[in-house]
Each structure stands twice: as structure tokens, then as C-alpha cells.
Amino acid sequence: MIRYIAKRLILSIPTLLGVIVAAFLVIHLVPGDPVEVMMFGANPTPEQMAQLREQLGLDRPLHVQFVDYLGGVVRGDLGESIQRHRAVALEIGDNIGPTLMLTLAGMSIAIVVGFALGLTAALRPNSWVDNLSMGVANLGVAVPAFWLGILLILLFALTLGWLPATGQGGGRRLILPAVSLGLGYSAIIARLVRSSLVQVLGQEYILTARSKGLVERIVLFRHALKNALIPVITMVGLQFGNMMASAVVIEVLFARVGMGRLLVTSILQRDYPLIQGTILVFGIVYILSNLIIDLLYSVVDPRIRYT
Amino acid sequence: MKKTKTLLFAVAVAFLALACVFTVGAGGQKDKAAPESEAAGGMVEGGELVYGTWQSPDNLDVQVTGLQITTNVGTQVFDPLLRKMPGESELKPGLAERWEVNADSTEFTFYLRKDVTFHDGTPFNAQAVKFSLDRLADPATRSVAARGALGPYKSSQVVDDYTVKVSFSQPFAGFLNMCTCVLVNILSPTAVQKWGDQYQFHITGTGPFMLKEYVPDDHVTLVRNPDYAWGPDWMHGGPAYLDTITYKVIPEDLTRVSTLKTGETDLIDNVRSHDIAEIKKNPNLKVAITGVPGAPWILLLNYQKAPTNDLAVRRAIEYAIDRDAMVNLLYQGTNEPAYSPLEKGTLGYSPEIDEIYSYDLARAKKILDDAGWKVGSDGVRQKGGQRLKLIWVIWSGGAMEEPAAVVQDQLREIGMDVVIETYDVGTAFGKWNTGDLNIAMPFYVWPDPMFLQNWYGSQYIGATNWAHVNNPELDRLLANAEKSTDPAVRADAYKKVQKWLMDNAICVPLFGKSLALAMEKNIEGLSYEVIGYPVFYGVHYTK
Numbered sequence: 001m002i003r004y005i006a007k008r009l010i011l012s013i014p015t016l017l018g019v020i021v022a023a024f025l026v027i028h029l030v031p032g033d034p035v036e037v038m039m040f041g042a043n044p045t046p047e048q049m050a051q052l053r054e055q056l057g058l059d060r061p062l063h064v065q066f067v068d069y070l071g072g073v074v075r076g077d078l079g080e081s082i083q084r085h086r087a088v089a090l091e092i093g094d095n096i097g098p099t100l101m102l103t104l105a106g107m108s109i110a111i112v113v114g115f116a117l118g119l120t121a122a123l124r125p126n127s128w129v130d131n132l133s134m135g136v137a138n139l140g141v142a143v144p145a146f147w148l149g150i151l152l153i154l155l156f157a158l159t160l161g162w163l164p165a166t167g168q169g170g171g172r173r174l175i176l177p178a179v180s181l182g183l184g185y186s187a188i189i190a191r192l193v194r195s196s197l198v199q200v201l202g203q204e205y206i207l208t209a210r211s212k213g214l215v216e217r218i219v220l221f222r223h224a225l226k227n228a229l230i231p232v233i234t235m236v237g238l239q240f241g242n243m244m245a246s247a248v249v250i251e252v253l254f255a256r257v258g259m260g261r262l263l264v265t266s267i268l269q270r271d272y273p274l275i276q277g278t279i280l281v282f283g284i285v286y287i288l289s290n291l292i293i294d295l296l297y298s299v300v301d302p303r304i305r306y307t
Numbered sequence: 308m309k310k311t312k313t314l315l316f317a318v319a320v321a322f323l324a325l326a327c328v329f330t331v332g333a334g335g336q337k338d339k340a341a342p343e344s345e346a347a348g349g350m351v352e353g354g355e356l357v358y359g360t361w362q363s364p365d366n367l368d369v370q371v372t373g374l375q376i377t378t379n380v381g382t383q384v385f386d387p388l389l390r391k392m393p394g395e396s397e398l399k400p401g402l403a404e405r406w407e408v409n410a411d412s413t414e415f416t417f418y419l420r421k422d423v424t425f426h427d428g429t430p431f432n433a434q435a436v437k438f439s440l441d442r443l444a445d446p447a448t449r450s451v452a453a454r455g456a457l458g459p460y461k462s463s464q465v466v467d468d469y470t471v472k473v474s475f476s477q478p479f480a481g482f483l484n485m486c487t488c489v490l491v492n493i494l495s496p497t498a499v500q501k502w503g504d505q506y507q508f509h510i511t512g513t514g515p516f517m518l519k520e521y522v523p524d525d526h527v528t529l530v531r532n533p534d535y536a537w538g539p540d541w542m543h544g545g546p547a548y549l550d551t552i553t554y555k556v557i558p559e560d561l562t563r564v565s566t567l568k569t570g571e572t573d574l575i576d577n578v579r580s581h582d583i584a585e586i587k588k589n590p591n592l593k594v595a596i597t598g599v600p601g602a603p604w605i606l607l608l609n610y611q612k613a614p615t616n617d618l619a620v621r622r623a624i625e626y627a628i629d630r631d632a633m634v635n636l637l638y639q640g641t642n643e644p645a646y647s648p649l650e651k652g653t654l655g656y657s658p659e660i661d662e663i664y665s666y667d668l669a670r671a672k673k674i675l676d677d678a679g680w681k682v683g684s685d686g687v688r689q690k691g692g693q694r695l696k697l698i699w700v701i702w703s704g705g706a707m708e709e710p711a712a713v714v715q716d717q718l719r720e721i722g723m724d725v726v727i728e729t730y731d732v733g734t735a736f737g738k739w740n741t742g743d744l745n746i747a748m749p750f751y752v753w754p755d756p757m758f759l760q761n762w763y764g765s766q767y768i769g770a771t772n773w774a775h776v777n778n779p780e781l782d783r784l785l786a787n788a789e790k791s792t793d794p795a796v797r798a799d800a801y802k803k804v805q806k807w808l809m810d811n812a813i814c815v816p817l818f819g820k821s822l823a824l825a826m827e828k829n830i831e832g833l834s835y836e837v838i839g840y841p842v843f844y845g846v847h848y849t850k
Binding site: 030033034036037038044045046048049051052055083084085086091094095150153154157158161164165166168252253254255257261262265267268269270 | 363365366368371372446449451454455504507522523524525555556557558559561562563565566568569571704731732733734736737740761766767768769770771
């Protein structure tokens, strides 16, 4: 198991390298640079702009800048934010926690609501309960998180006054952002739980379990659901990274600090080291969440063993 | 029945799990500090003001960044060397009691107040002024916009403890006006030395409020400076009324307005015109709109690139834009049509310049006809095989899309094909600087007309001369304008500059800038500093 994890981590290095190269190329190949954004309003002379470029090392050939950056990353140094004059690692450290909290809360909602709807539908396939649950799920897939967030603010903060419209941290301030983020994903999970479970419930071993006289709860949770989980876990794992990326709009809407907002502002300000650092962290999260999902397979399905 | 129970069990477990997630970190709605005492006239002393702001500081060091929000915070934390009421030209004492300028506007001597201390107890003196200006000019500070306020700075000399002489390598008549805003930022040398690269988390000035806490992207908390006794003499004197001001970053317009209505914030900025009518209907809220000096929203027409290198094309644009219609459509009640390169309230603004052009569609068409631009089969004019196509570069999120669409529509009337290209800020600036376009659309917030040098001087092509105009006559007029600090002489010189710009149709002023704040009705005493930033020194709640 440990060998497997180590192997996977080593194999992820080329992927991360790809992420670094792609991010570096994309931000450097579009016209304009941080100096132009920084100097807006400063009435600089072209000489002053050149001086700042030199100071920031932006006048060096692209490959030199890249090798320099890569060297830093290998040493664990992500550089300093151009605008904020702070270490990129510090900025990420300040922002990753709130985003993980939001993503985990959103994911919990997605899983809970998704399973509730999916189970309800699967237990009575083709009944009105099924149709209603799947109708709700389809609606959930179709509604953008941003728009849902606006509606939730209008209803729960403005009209009813039950919850704050903005805020950091957990507790009541987390509810509206997490629901906005999670509801759409719950719909995806619900549909998958339903189809997977309906399929498993039709298998002969379920009939065997029932004919042995097992209580329905055990049939459902121990025999059926466990086997129906594999595709759902895959989906949840894939969605975790996506959800963290969706946090961008949710963080802006609800005025929460986090990686998403950090990425948006760093892109707008052309803060190269900050953009690269943030994208690298998103890449790492994708890789790690995929690894965790693969490991979970072996927990759910004893036939899968990693050596 | 069993199935139902199973289901209920599953749902119950699920909600328990959710409950666990949401108990992580306790949060609650803002606990507002209750105002302490009530004075006469229904005025309440003390209390907390929560300010919902659209912009997040990239850095809280006023010397480093030019971001509005940082200057806004700085306006409460620092005092300017000189003071000026918005829209007036008379300079008043600030941290400097008196000042003298040499004949060619290269040396400025300031006689400083002797009773001022920084928030950390450091005495304010000539040494502190020299330290502050030297730091602002030092390339190691990596100052961006704020550095522009120091122009051709050479050095500062401590004459005695309370006298400092500031020298420039070229005439810099606009410096006195620059000293009225906190961009010429006088900070505590002790604090800078103590905190080093962490100074932005410990900004230390002499102003009525002191920094308590700065959490990037989230909030800035200021508390009252109890020792403040050197406020402007036209205000109340003594410390500020409010106990604390908390700037809370809320980037999304709709959310910001919602927080004002729910009471999560007491005052918000950057209120869009479509929200203003709605807010005005609310009996507990009110709106304050103020003009801002500098340049209005303006089109800069590329002097070198076809087809805007043709004077006829540029002049036709001047006549073809119906600003009243645009403002009625987009900015009713917030912004006014503009007709001059300088905004009202800026030194050098003159109603005479406003009169040079007015909306006249027939005249615009005639100018193009006379210049040989004939309407082609697709409704777009042509001349010598060249279509009258103009490239306009804007950036998304810069509030430019709507006016650009209106102008595009209006110019189609006279047979111009305007292509709007939208990029992110960085890319758009890149194109503005290289001149790979016909139209750029900036605005500018500045207390002095000296920025016209940077916008239209030929030495700034590739930097801020986005019209890419290189004309010796214009360069001469600009150089003349910075020679005297006499406001009347400068106003006249900048009027000549503007006349040249308009006669040659280098720029097309569209509409004025404004700063719209919305707040609770019981907030009184708000004033503004010279470039329109709110001053909270006199702000208080009423009963």
C-alpha cells in the first residue's frame, strides 16, 4: 500500500511539471505584463517601466525566467507576489484553509442531498417519488451556482433575515455559500446513485440476500449500496477538484477569502508568481483527490488491492 | 414500511453529518459596538462604522500601491502636508503650517507643525518628511502609482527640525496640489524600520484613525486616535467621533448592496446607478454622490494609426456622439456628460472648452463626405479601398462594455465600423501601450492637471500617451504649463493645452466620474478630501 502511494506520488511529478509549464507559457504568451498593470495611474516614463521590469527580472529571456522559477519550486520557494510583496507560500497558506472548508462543506451537502435523492428514487423506480427526485436533480444540474447563490442571498439574507449574506469561517456564515456550491453537484451524485443502485438492486445476489430473510436495511446498505458506490466515489473524487475551482465564483459572491479569489485577483493583476503558485496548488489538489479516491476503492471493494 | 424507516435513517445520519460540518468555527452576525454617549443635537459619539468596499487592497502601504481602497484607508490614517477643499484652488495648512516655492518651481520649503506625533509616539518632524519622500522615490520601495505624485523628485534637505526643503530636477508646479492628498505619504520612520517588509500590516501615520488589523482580502480595522489634535481648522478639532471603522471587502455588487440592507454593513461604495433608485426608496438608507477631479471617462484617438490618423475621422467622432442620450440610458443621476479633457473641479477646467463641440450628426457626416469617405454598400464608409473600421480595446470588469456599446451604435450612424475587443486588464494595457488600436478609454483621478503631461507628451509614448500623439506644438504648450506655481497662470496654460487637444480632436470626453456611496440614514458628517475619498474624521451617528 505504502509502496503504491509512493509510486503514485512519484508518477505525479511529470503531471505537475506539465501544469507548471502550461501555466508559465499561458501567462507569458498573452500580451501585456505586470508592470503595465502596476504602473497604471503612476504616470511612468518608458524608462521607469523598463527599470521596474529589470528589477522584477521580467526583462530576462523566457527560458531563463522559467529555469529560475522551476529551481525555486524544487527548493520549495514559490517566489514573492509582485503586488502584495509577500511570499506566495504565505498567501496560499492564508487562503487554502477557507477554500478547503468551503469545498468540504459543499461536498458534504452534495453527498448528503445527492444520496438522499438518489436513494429515494432508486427504491421506488419509475414511481412519482422517482420522477420528483430526478426532476429536482435535473433542475440542480441546470442551475448555475452563481445564480443560485444570488437567489439564496435574496431569500435568506434579505427577505427572511435568517442568515448573513457574507462572511468568513464556518458556522452560519458557511451555510449559504456551501449550499450554493453543493446543490448543483448533489444533482449529479443523485442521478448516479440512482442509476447505479437500480442496476445493483436488480442483481441476483440481492434476490439471494432477500430470500435469506435479511432485513432490508442490511440488504440495502451492506450488499447493494456498497457495490453501487464505486462509480459514485469516482464521480465524487473527480468533482472535488472541479468544486474547488467553482469556489472561485462563490468566494467572490459571498465575499469569502480563498484560493479562488486569490487566483482571480492574481490573474487580473498579472501577478506571475502568485498565478503560478495558485495553479500549482490546484494541480496538487486534483492529483491528491484522485489518489485518495483510488485508495478508497480498496476499502469499498475488497477485490481491489494495491501493492 | 421498512423501506421508509431505512430511508429516514439514512437521511437522519446524513443531516447529522452536515450539522457536524457547520459547527466548525462559530460565526455570527456582526455584533455592533453600541455608541457610547450622546451629545447635543442628536449626535452620538463613538460607535462602529462597517464599510463594505468593492476593492481588495493588494498592499496596504500607500507608498507602494495606487489602489483606491489603500488610498481611502490612508486618508483616515495619514495627514497630508497641505490641505484643500475639494473643488477649491486655495491651499491651506496641513502638517505644514507654511510653505515657499522658488521662482522656477524646483524647490519647495515646508515649515512644519511642532505639535504632531505619529501613532507609535515618534515625533513628526523634518527628518520624518525627508525619510518618507526618500522612501517613496527609492526604487527598492517598488512604488507604482503613488510614485507618480513625486514627479521629477531629486532630494529633500532637513534645514532644521521643523523645516524641510524638497528639490526637483525639473519644474514641478503641480507638487503643491499633490501634497494635498495622502499619496505624498508622510509615515513614521520608526515604524518602517521596526517592521521592515511587514510594514504594510503596521502602517503608521499621524491621522485621526490608527490601523488595528489588516487581514488581506477580508478586512481592515481602524480605531480612533485619542491624541489627535491637529485636524483641519474648518472641522471640529480633537479626536474623531467614531470608535472604529471596519473596511470589509465585498467584491460583488449585489452582495454589497444586500449587506447594507441587512445591516451587515453601514456604508458601501461603488454603488451602480441601477441600484441607486432602489436604495433611495428605502427609508433607512441614503445615497451620497460626489464628483472627482482629473480626467473624465474619455476616448483617446490614436493619432498615428489609420484611420484615426485622419483629422476628419477624429472630428467626425466628436460631433457624432450623443452624450446626453448615453448618460440618460446608463448613468441617470450619477454621472454627467463631459466635454473637456479636464473634469470640473480640476485646475484648468474651463466652460469655454466645453463649447468647442456639440452633438451634430449632419455635420459629422459632412466632414466625412468632404474628406472623401464615401458610404459603401454595407453602410460603412470607404476611402481609397480602406474601410472606416476602428479597433477599440477595453477590458472586462472595467465598466467599459456598456458605454462602448452605446458609442459603437452611435458611430454606426455615420458609417463607422467600430470593433470592440475585450481583454483582461493586463492584455488591454499592453495593447494601449503599443498603440495596436484606434481607441483607448481611460479616466483619471488626480488633484492636479499635471497628468496631461503624461497623457499627451510625446516622451510618454509607449507608456501613458495612449493617443500616441507626437506633436512639437503640443509638447511646447505642455512644458509651458509646469513653469509657474501661480494657479491662474497654470490654469490658463492648461486651458491652451486643452484647446489644442480639442481642436485636433485627440480626445473625446464622454462623461464625468463620480463616487457613489450608500449608507444608513443616521450617518452624518461625511466630507471628502481633494480627490474625492471619504473623510471619516467628522462622521458620527445621529439618534
